[in-house]
Amino acid sequence: MLRKYVYEGALIVFSVLFALFITKTYEQYQTNQKKKIAEASILRELYRNQSILKVWKENHSEVRDRISEVVNGDADSLRQAMMGFEYLNLGLLTNDESLVNAILINTAWESAKTTGIITEFDYSIIQQLTLVCNMQEMLMDRTLMEILDYYFDAESHDIRKLDQVLRQFQLRFVELTGQEELMTVLYSEAIETLQK
Helix, strand or coil: CHHHHHHHHHHHHHHHHHHHHHHHHHHHHHHHHHHHHHHHHHHHHHHHHHHHHHHHHHHHHHHHHHHHHHHCCCCHHHHHHHHCCCCCCCHHHHCCCCCCCCCCCCHHHHHHHHHCHHHHCCHHHHHHHHHHHHHHHHHHHHHHHHHHHHHHCHHHHCHHHHHHHHHHHHHHHHHHHHHHHHHHHHHHHHHHHHHC
């Protein structure tokens, strides 16, 4: 009789432990699936941003070089064309293209943080992605906004101060293209880290 109770008790304990093991295994499987989905989404976002940045870098480098040519006196025809307007015609420097033709996003990273799945990521990945997002935010929210703010400032359109205004734009575009170079490296490193 005692043997029967011990056997039944052991069977109950084993059943409970086995059920807990199955539940834990299933939860771990679900967490791993969410982690894989988050990593894949972040990776797609990084590739997308890398592609956008490549176009930005080419366009912004051309603008920087045109500004430098005017400032250094190597583009008199462009200077004369600019002086022909009563305002700073940025289109002459950008080939009538927008400074920003698409935006860099970090939606997948923010979603991973919101859902808490980043707690499953390796520390080095979290560190790398945080660096990418912070630099991307600085590039978009500070550097690009400073360029746009300066362009929309009425003082920038005083054509009599063209040299002074172009020097300010030159400094800002040198900073912008430098940050874009850094972002290119950071995107490549983050992609490489995630693919390991």
